[in-house]
Structure formats: structure tokens, C-alpha cells
Amino acid sequence: MYCCSFLSRLGVGMASMSSTLVETVSINYEDFNESFLTCGTCLCTYDGGEHTPKLLPCSHTVCLHCLTRIAASQTRDAGSFRCPICRELITIPRGGVPALPPSFLVNQLLDLMARQRREVIPQCSSHPGRELLFCETCDCVFCRYCADGPHSDTPCDHTVVPFSIALKRMSEILLYRANECLSKLGSAREAVAGELRRLEAAATAADEAIDRHFAELRAALEKRHNELKSAAAAAASHKRKLLEEQLKLIDAEKSKVEAECSGLQQQVEVREVSSRAAALGARLGDAAALAEPRENAFLAVDFAHNDAQQRFVDSLEVLGRVRTSTTFPGLCSLQLESSCVSGLEVVVVLRTVDYHGEARSTGGDPVTAAATLDDAPLPCTVTDLDSGLYRISMRPWSAGSVSVRVLVFSRAVRDSPLRAAVTSQAAPLRVWGARGNGKDQLSQPVALARCPKRKEIYVLDAGNSRVKVLDDETFAFKTHIVNEGLAGRSCTGIAVTAEGVAAVNWRTRTITEVNTEGTTLRTIRSDRLVEPVCVAADVATRRLAVADNGARTVFVFDRYGNIEREIGNGDLGLVGGLALSEDLIIIADVAVRIYDSEGNLKNTLAPVPKGRGVYGGVAIDETGSGKHIVCARSVRGRAALVVLEAGGGGKTLAACELLDKKPRRVAGIALLPNKKVLLADLAGDCLRLHTYW
Secondary structure: OEEEEEEEEEEEEOOOOEEEEEEEEEEEHHHHHHHHOEOOOOOOEOOOOOOOEEEOOOOOEEEHHHHHHHHHHOOOOOOEEEOOOOOOEEEOOOOOHHHOOEOHHHHHHHHHHHHHOOOOOOEOOOOOOOEOEEEOOOOEEEOOOOOOHHHOOOOOOOOEEEHHHHHHHHHHHHHHHHHHHHHHHHHHHHHHHHHHHHHHHHHHHHHHHHHHHHHHHHHHHHHHHHHHHHHHHHHHHHHHHHHHHHHHHHHHHHHHHHHHHOOOOOOOOHHHHHHHHHHHHHHHHHHHHHOOOOOOOOOOOOOOOOOHHHHHHHHHHHOOOOOOOOEOHHHOEEEEOOOOEOOOOEEEEEEOEEOOOOEOOOOOOOEEEEEEEOOEEEOEEEEEOOOOEEEEEEOOOOOEEEEEEEEEOOEEOOOOOEEEEEEOEOOOOEEEOEEOOOOOEEOOEEEEEEEOOOOEEEEEEHHHOEEEEEEOOOOOEEEEEOOHHHHHHOEEEEEEOOOEEEEEEOOOOEEEEEEOOOOEEEEEEOOOOOOEEEEEEEOOOOEEEEEEOOOOEEEEEOOOOOEEEEEOOOOOOOOOEEEEOOOEEEEEOOOEEEEEOOOOEEEEEOOOOOOOEEEEEEEEEEEOOEEEEEEEEEEOOEEEEEEEEOOOOOOEEEEEEOOOOOOOOEEEEEEEOOOEEEEEEOOOOEEEEEEOO
């Protein structure tokens, strides 16, 4: 490739020594050829034929073919033409363009390069000395003197370059792609080698874990072994002690008998002999009592008294497991579960597949995730669903761009990092209803309630003096509840009871409980009521809580309709939401106030600026992690859903603004499954479905 080398020597003298520096300059043949040995007009290499280099008076060199064509085309100035490089006027000599002097320097360079060149220029076999050309448009090699059609003449619409230049370009592309391929193969080798190293480390860790767990089992077995041996030794020692004590008693009695009998043969006194015989008769009874061992020799170890040994063997068979995975990170995909809204949970689902693209059905893979919001770290949690799916959840608290990077086995999955835009506006999932009095129409919907047992939604359609009943899954219309307690277009609150619904009428100052057929179950009246607006019910105890904006008080009625408690003492603001449970009473006026069942204030949460905001509904969400308070509020005309912690510090758990197709006035809310909430838009005469978590 590199054919010319020019050596220059520079002697550098030093005080202590002399040295010679040799500088080598390598010139690339193709670059040299394009710069000095190629016609700048037609880009063809100079030769001794048609493209003979001619030296112009302006010192520029152009091939004979180009000069002939230029001279023929410039007919206005007969006998002259302009240099195609500097535009200087050139006079044609008497012998014509071929009579122009040759460029001796270029010819000498051609001769030098012909001697030095290592690369053979492809030439036409039929026309020796004629270099082949390459058409980039047609992607073909041809000889100008052999070709027909568009390649038979130079002026054409095709891009034609010398084949040597085309070879150089293609070789450069080939070299670039080869380098890219080698780089990728090098990266692949390093990745596989790294995975092998991690596999060795994992295998070592697995061996250590197995050894550790079985060492613990051996220690437990040895402990039980020693306990049984100690118990057997203790039982044998106890028995041995008793029997040895009995032996000592027997030996003592034997000694006493022998002592009594000693000298009896020399005894001649009858009375003495008779006395000893009587004493020996008494000892005979004692000897008979010692004849039976007081303790037995039975000692055995029983392993058949229960199935512990079999259960132990069975447990050993299933003790531990070796887990592997066929997950191929490069084919795994990430997908957003829903739109990204600030204040709401954002969930990214990881779907794992194997090398063949088949979906995995088990979990257990080491999945790690890292999220950022506008390049700032965003906490996220990975949940293994043990079905080949993983949930990566996070909660961005502001609008921006969120990026989620997910790794499996420390390798990025296909769609990682996943990027998405977080908006500050939560659009409704669904809008139901329009102004009117039909079955799918509403007029001033002022309150909502849901009965999970009956799977129904109850909408207090105040403008039509009725309660509309909808299916809580499809929102399909079921029926209308009509009752005299709902007349007058003055009902403002509704709550679900054990047998139906209870509605409060501010004009008649009554609370009417009706069943789903519209039959009155009970009517509650009280002289204490001034302007009742909201009602909440506890199904278990049949208690009712009624917020009275005239009295600035919440009255709690027992199951018999009697006032059992007053909350607020006239100091409450205008109540926009009320919720009741067995142990809590939630009142939303200018703040969310939490009371216990005795009416004691426990906490005041999320106050709105004075005169600049209102609450339009509140509900209690009971989950496995505790009780949450879901409320709708509007501050300076900006509606929002807020989730608060009922216990502890009452911190804000979630919050999102409803700015896209915002409700004009939220008058009530009802919680639905899957963290959905239904809003009653009083001014918009419709219902709006949103996600609140």
C-alpha cells in the first residue's frame, strides 16, 4: 500500500555522546495518485494515450482528452480557450491542442510510480494500457472502449470513477467494516469471558452455600445425637443408682443376719436362742421385701414413636435446589404499563424470554433497575411476579424525562434504557354521561357512592331528583331509584347502607334511607339540623354521620336515629367531603381532619390556602399496609387527587393534578378496584374516571 519512502537524517551533537535521528515519511500511493497523477477535471489517471498530461502556460496540468473537449466547446473565442482550473485565457498553438507541451514533471512521476508501484492496476484485456472504470450508479466494471449503451461515452448521468479508486474506496469500507466486526467480536468475547468468570464465582458461592447449610445440618444432627446419648446415659445412671442402693441394703441385712447367727452353736441358753430366732423371723420379712429389684433394667431408644425420621428423610430429599435460568437479556423487553403522570406510580413491566424468544414462565432472575428523572436519581422497586414478568415501579414527583435502565445478570435488556416523558396532567380514563334526563344523562350530579357487595355505583342525580344505579365495572345503566325523600332537587349527599342508600336533603333537613327499589326504610329528622349537606355511613354499625354547614358541626346518629355525638363544636368550615368507618371519622373542609370514634381530633392534614381552595370529596381506602385517605381538592381552580396516610405523620403518598380536560367542579368521589376513582363533576354534568395511585 505504501510505496514511497523519503529518509532525512538529522545529526544532533551532544556533549557526552552523538546520536543520529532517522525520520521516515511514508506516502500513501492512492493519496499521491489522486493529488498529482489524476486529472482534476475528469478524475482520470494520466497515461500515455488519451489522458496524456499537458502543461498549460498558466502552469496547470490537464489531460489531452479534457483540453480537446474544452477547446471544441468554447467556439466563441476561436484559437483560444480558458484554463478549467484558473480560468486564464490559453492560446491554442499552430498544431492544435495536441501541440501543447507535455507535463514533463507528471510524466517523470508516472515513470517513477510505474517502477515503484506494488499494486497492479486492473486493465482491459482487449485494450492493453487502458484502465478499467467503475460505474457507481450501475455497480459494474467496464472498459470505455468495449462498452455499449450509457458507458460508451463519457458524458452521461452515471457516476464513473477509475476502478483503482473504486477498489480503494471499497477496500476502505471493507477495512472499516472488518474493524467494526473485530471490535464487536472482541466485545462479545470479553462479554462471554466475563460471564464465564461470573459463572465460576457463582459456582464457588454455590459450593460454599451448600457446605455452610449442610454444616449447620450436621451440627444440628450432632447436637441431637449428643442429647439422645446424654438422655440414655442419665436414665441408665438413675436406674443404676437405685439398684446399687438396693444391693447395699441387701449386703447390710446379710451382714446383720450373719452377725446374729455367729456364736449360735455355742449358745446353751434356751431363752437366748429363742430370742434370736424371733429376731431372725422379723428380719426374714425385711429380706423378703428386698428380694424384688426396686428398679428394672429396661432401657431402649425408640425412633418409631412418631414419623420424625421419615419426615426428616423426606425433607432432606427436597432440601435446597439448584436454580438456573434460560433468560436471554438481549431479547427481553420493557413496556410502560400506563402513561407517566407526576405524583402517580409509574410501572415498567419487564418480560423475560429465552434465547429462542420463548416467554419465560418462572422468575428468580437477578434483576436490577436504576431510574433517573432529568438525570437525577429516582428511587425504584423491582417486584418478581414469579411468572417471567417483573414490575419496576417508581413515583416521579415532577414533570420531566424519566429513564429506566434494567439489567439481568448485569447485562442490559433489549429496550434498556427505556425513556418516557412525565407530564404534570392526568387525563381521565373515561368520561361518562352528559346533561339531560335520560338513562345515560345527568343533571347536577352532586355525590357518589359504591357498594362492593352489590357491585353497583350510586349517583345522586340532584337535578333530576333521583339516584342513578350503574354497574361498577362497565358503567352500564341498571335502574333509577325514585323516592319522596329525593324530591325538590335539594339532595346533596349520599351514602351506602346495609340495605340500600341514605340521602340527605338540605331543604327538608331530613336523612332518608331507601332500598334499591325506592322503598323508604327509615327517615331521620332532628331539630339540631340546620343545613345538612353530606352524609357518610358505617355499614357494620349502621351509624350515620351528617355534616351540617349551617351548624358548622358533624352529627353522628346511632342505628336508631338518635344523635350520639357532635364533632366540631361549630368551628368547622364548609364541609366538602365526609367519610366514616368503625374507628375513624374523616372531615374535609379547609383541611382533612381525622377524628377517632369518640370524636377526638387526631390529626389535621393538607390544609388549603384560606379562601383559595375547597375539598370536593373524601374516601377511606383500606389496604394491607394500612388505611389511606383519598380526596379531591381544588386550589385556585386547579383540581387534584391526593392520597394521604391516615396514621402516623399523615404524609402525602400520591398526588396528581387533573388539568387535561379538567373537571369544572368535583362534588364527590367513589373508590373503585385497581386504584381507580370516580369523580362527580357537578358543573360538567358527567362522571370522570381517574387513577389515584
